[in-house]
Amino acid sequence: MLFQEIIRHKRDGAELGPDEIAAMVAGIASGEASEGQVAAFAMAVFFQGMTHAEAAALTLAMRDSGDVFEWDLPGPVVDKHSTGGVGDNVSLMLAPIVAACGGYVPMISGRGLGHTGGTLDKMDAIPGYTSQPDNTLLRRVVSEVGCAIIGQTSALAPADKRFYATRDVTATVESVPLITASILSKKLAAGLGGLVMDVKSGNGAFMNSFEGAMDLARSITGVAREAGLPCHALITDMNQPLASAAGNALEVANAVDFLTGAHRDPRLEAVTLALAGEMLALTGLAEDRVTGKAMARTALDEGKAAEAFGRMVSALGGPADFIGAPGKYLAAAKMTRDVLAPASGDVAAIDTRAIGLAVVELGGGRRRADDTINPAVGLTGLVDLGVKVDKGTPLCRIHADSDAQADAAEQQVLSAYRIGEVPEVPAPVLRIID
Template sequence: MALLPQEVIRRKRDGGQLEAAEIAAFVEGMTDGSISEGQVAAFAMATWFSGMNRDECVALTLAMRDSGETLDWSALGRPVVDKHSTGGVGDNVSLMLAPIVAACGAAVPMISGRGLGHTGGTLDKLESIPGYDIQPSPELFRQIVDEVGCAIIGQTADLAPADKRLYAVRDVTATVDSVPLITASILSKKLAAGLQSLVLDVKLGNGSFLTDPGETEILARSLVDVANGAGVRTSALITDMNEPLADAAGNALEIDNCLAFLRGEKAGTRLDRVVMAFAAEMLVAAGISADQAEAEVMARRVLESGAAMERFSRMVHRLGGPADFVVRPDIYLKRAPAMVPVPANRDGYLTACETRELGMAVIALGGGRTRPDERIDHRVGLSGLKPLGTQVVKGEPIAFVHAADRQHAEVVRDKVAALYAIADERPEPRPVVVSRLT
C-alpha cells in the first residue's frame, strides 16, 4: 500500500511515533519531488511541535544520508575521522585540526559550510586563497584525501540532497531550531562522507546559536546518541563561545591566524587548547592513540616538526592554490585598504564582550552575507582581538578593524569599542572546554 504523506504528517502532529519505513518513504518523496512543498513544511512543523525519539531521529538521519551518494573510504586502510562545529566567531579550528590529525595518520575528508548568520564559514575562509577549489570532482577529492590525508571542501549536490530541500523549507517556516531536524541535518551530511568516527564541537555562549546550557546539552546529547545509533563512533565537547576563539574574525585574517598557529605562534591560547582537545579526541576515537594525553603529545609533535603545516600546504596546492602559499601568504592574501585601532575606553581589565555583535560587525564590513547570493569581501574583519582578562590602559588597542575604506573602519571601530566591558577587577577565567559527552 502506497505511503500517504498526510497520514505521516497527521501521526507526527498528534505526537505518534513514526516507523523507520515511513520515514524512509517520506524522505524518498522529498528527494524525488513526489511530496509537495506544503507537505514538507507541514512535516517540519509537526516535528518541531512533537519532537522525535532517538529511533525516529536515527531513521531520519539514515534516510537523508541515503538520499544521495555515500562515500566509501575502505580502500584507504586508515581510520576516517571528522569534526563538526555548530559555529561561532573567530572559530577557525577546522583549518588547523584537519592537517594536524592527518599528519598523525588519520584520513580527514572534511565537508564544510559557508557562514551562517553571525558565524564565519570555513569555505569562505578558504576562498580567500587564490585558486582554492571548494568543489573538486569526487575523483580529485578521493585522491587528495589518499595522498595528503585531508581535504576541506563544500557539500556536493550528490551528498544528502534531501537535507538541502528540508533545510530550505525549515529556513522559511521558523523550524530551524528543531533539535531532531538539526541533528538529522548535521549528521546526514557527515555520515554520507563515509566516516568511521566523528567529534562534535557544540558551542555555548553569547557568540553561539545556543546560549542556554540546558538547550546546548540537549542538542549535544541528541547528536552523540543519534550518530552512535547510526553506527559512527561519536563524542562531543561543549566549548565556550563568550568571546571570539581566535584573535581574528574575518576570512583572510583567519587564514593568517591559521598559518601563525601552524608555525607554533599561538601556543597557550584558548584556540590552542580547543584545537589540541579536538585533535586528542579524534586520535583516540580513530584508535591511533590510547588516551588523550598520548594523543596530545602526538599532535604537538606534528605541529612543532612542521608536518602539519606541510599537510596544509599540500592540501591547498592540490586544491588549486599556490604551491608557495604558506611561505609567501602576503603575496596572495588580499589586504583591506584601511586599518584602524580600537582603543580601550578606560584603564582596567577586559571582563566581557558581546561576541555575536562582533560577528555582526564583520558582516557590516562586508565580510559576511545577509543574503545567500551575496558576494563577500575576504579582506575585511577584526584582528588583534585581546582575550578577556587582559589588563589594558586607556587608548591601548584592544583590536584592529580592517575595512574597504577609512569611513567604514571608523564607524565599526566605535561599535566594536562599545562591545567590550572594562572593569577594575580581573574576571575569573572560564574553562574553554566546558564538558564532554560520549
Template sequence: MIPQEIIRRKRDGDELDAAEISSFIAALAAGQLSEGQIGAFAMAVWFKGMSRAEIVALTLAMADSGDRLQWADIDRPIADKHSTGGVGDNVSLMLAPIAAACGLAVPMISGRGLGHTGGTLDKLESIPGYMITPDADLFHKVVKEAGCAIIGQTGSLAPADGRLYAVRDVTATVDSIPLITASILSKKLAAGLETLVLDVKVGNGAFMADRGQAEILAQSLVEVANGAGVKTSALITDMNQPLADSAGNAVEMRNCLDFLAGRKKSTRLETVVLAFAAEMLVKSGVAALPDEAEGMARQALSSGKAAEVFARMVSMLGGPADLIENPDRYLTRAPVEKPVPAARSGWLAACDARGIGVSVIDLGGGRRHPADRIDHRVGFSEFLPLGTCVTAGEPIALVHAADDAAAERAVAALTAHYRITEEKPELTPVIAGLI
C-alpha cells in the first residue's frame, strides 16, 4: 500500500475499494502515516466525498482497528446516544444516568471538543480525579454496577479514529459527512451497542447549518449503523442558540448538576434530554410508547435516582463521591466574572451560536491545536434564551474569564453575537425531525 497513491485517487474523485481503505486505516492505526498524509486524505474526502460503500468500508476498518467490547454478562439492553456537536450541548452528561436509572446499560464513548463545539470529555475533566480513559476492566465494572460510564477512547478502541479525529479538528475537515459518519459509528460499533440514538444538530452553531445537509448526514448515519446491525434512529435538533444556558467546561458541569437536581425544568435543554431518553427506552424495548418512556425518565429525575447513578459513576471513575452535594468544593471558578449587558431594549431575536463557541475558545476553554491545554474554569453562563424581552443594560449572560482583559474582550464579542429587535421573534422548535 502506497499512501500517496490512495490520497491521489481520492483527490481525483476515484472510488476506493474496501481493501485500499482498510490498508490505509491499518497504516494510520499503526502510526505509519504522517500528519500531513492524514490531513491530505481527510481534505480529499472533504472535497470529493465518498460513496455509501466507501463509508461502510471506512467505518468498519476504523471499528476493526482495535478491540471490540463484549457485554454478555450484563442483562440490560446496551444503548448509547451521540451528538454531532453543538454549543452548550451537555445532553450526554444527564442522559446517560437517566437512561441507566430506567434500566439501560450505557457504555458511552465520548470525544473532546471539535472546532467551535465543546467536548463531553473536556467537561468531565473539570471534575478532579475523574478518569476519562480507565482500563477495560474498570469500564466494564462501572457500566455493570452503576449502569453507565462516560469515557474517552482508549488506545485499544478504534485507535485509527482517535488519530484521525485530532487531525480533522485542526485541518478544517470536521464537517465532512463521510468522516463524521465513520468517526461516530466506528466507536459505537467497537463499543458493542445494540441500540443507538443520534442527535444531528442543524443551525448556525452546528457543523451542518443547512437542514437538507443535516438530513443527509442523519440518513447516512442511520443507514450505515442499521446496516451494521445496530438499531439506530436520529433526531434533528436546533442549534441556532446554545442549548444549555452555559457554554464552557466547569460551567456546563454545574449546569448538569443543576439539571439532575431538578433546577432546569421547562427549558429547551429539558425538552431535548427527555426526548432522547424516550427514544432510547423505546428503541431498546424497555418502554412501548414515547409518552410512557418520557414518564419513566421524568420519574428517574424527580426521584433522585438519576443523580444517584451519576454520583456513583463519578465516584467509581475516581471523582469525588460528594460532587453533587458540594460542587463548589471541586469545580473551580474563574477569577473574573463579568455580566454582559444588553446593547439595547427589545427582544433577543437571534444569535451567532458558532461565534459564541469560538468566543469560549478565545477565553481558553477550547483548543486551536491538538496539544493545547484547556482552562476548564472559563466560559459563559446564565444565557437568556432567544425570545426573551430585555431592557438596555440588563445582563444577557455572565462571562467567566482568567483575567480582566479577557473578560472585556468576551463581553464585547458576546454583545456582537446577539441581535435585539423591536418585534418578538418567531423561533424554530428545538426538535426538528426524526429519522
C-alpha cells in the first residue's frame, strides 16, 4: 500500500480504514515512510481530523508496533498523563504519592513539546538517572519501589516515538486524534489497569478553550474504554504556570521541596492531590476520591512519598542522597536576574505560553527535535494571577547563562504579565469526567 495514497485519502477528507492506518503506522515504525511522508500524514490529520474509529485504530496500531507489558504485582497498575503545561511538574510528586499508597506506577513520560516542559527532560536533570531503562530494570524498579518515571524504551510503541518527534517540529501538536493516539498507545503498551488524564485548558495549554479540552478528554476516555482501559479525566486550569518554577532542574528542586514539605505552591498542591485521589479511587485503593485525597496527603505528611521518590532515583542510577541534598547535584545557571514589575496593581493576566517560550529561548526547551537542553536555566518565583504587586516588585527570577539570554527572557516575561485590576482567578480543577 503506497503511503502517498494513504496521505492523499486523508488529505481529501476520506475516512481511513484500519488496514490503511496499520500500513502507515508500520511505515512510521520501520522507517520505510520518509520524514516528509510522516509530516504530511500528520498535517493531513491535523486539518481533516479523524473519526472515533480511526483514532482507535491509530492508537491500537501504535500500541502494537512494539512490546506490550503484562504485570504480575500485588496491587493495581495505574498511571496519569498530562496534556502539557508550563511549570507542570506534577508527575514527580504524583508517582511516589500513589506508590506510597499501594499503587504501582510505570509512568511512561515524554520530552518537552512546543512551549511546554517535558517530564523526561526534568528527570534527565538528575545526574546518573536512567530515564530510558531496559524492560528488565523497569520491571524491577516498579516491583521494588512502586514507581518509575521513565521515557519510552526503543521497544515500547516505537511508531509513536518517531511520530511524536515529527509533530513537535511541524506545528501539528494540537490535534485531538493525534494527541489521543500518542498518549494511549504508550499507556496501553505499559500494561495499565487504570489511567487518569490531566487535560489542561487555558492560554498555556495546547487546548486553549474549555470546550477544546472537554473534546480531548472525551476522546481519550472514549478510546480508552474501547480498548478496555478504565480512564477518568480532570480538566485543570493552565491560564498561569502551575508551579512557581519553570525549567528542568528548577522544577525538580521545586518537586523535592513539595515532597519534603519545605514549600508547596497552593495550586500545584490542589491539582496533585486531586489527581492522586482520582487514581486511588479509580483502582479501588480508596473508597472514593475524597478518601483518596486524604490518603495522598497522609503519604506526603508522613514522608512516605518523599522516601519513595528517593528510592526510585537511587534505583534508576541517581544519587542515593538526592532527596536530602538536591542542590548538591542539580546544575545551576551562571547568573540570575530579577524581573521587576513595571507598575503597581494586581496581576490581571499572564500569557502562560509566552512564559514557556521564554524558558525555551533560555535553552531550557527545543526549537528542533535534536536540540540539546540546558537543564539549569529557567524561571523561579513566578508570581500568581491575582497577586497585588508594587512597582519594582519581582515578578520572577531568571536563571540564565548569559546577559543576552537574560535580556531576551526579561522582555518576554514583561510582555507576558499584565498589571491591572483584580481578575477572576479560575479554580485549579475545573471539571472531572468519570
